[in-house]
Amino acid sequence: MRIDKIKIMVVMAKQGLNQLQLAEKTGMSRGNLSTIVNGKRCKVETVIKIATALGVDYSELLEEKEA
Template sequence: MRVDSRKLVIAMFDSGLNQKQLAELSNVSRATINSIKNGRSCSDETGHKIAKALNMPIEKLLGK
């Protein structure tokens, strides 16, 4: 799954979360959050965990 890093950063800002906080809320490692922010892909499960922690549908985070 390809999460758009720009959309992720905006969603984190809007939610008032930093990488550590998002990692804790989504039960994903901070290294994984950092990798996604740097443009790497992630598993579907990880993408859904992050979207749920940000309280938004996964479709709003997906890239092209």
């Protein structure tokens, strides 16, 4: 799975969070979070962990599949 960079950045901005703050909320390293935000594939469990920390449904963070 991949997280859509624009979608997660919008949610983070609305909540006034930067990557370091989000990393702390998820228990992940900032470096690991950064690579995921920038397009690296990750497990569904990781997406759920990030979405939970942001208080959104994980599907709101996923990339749209191209037709």
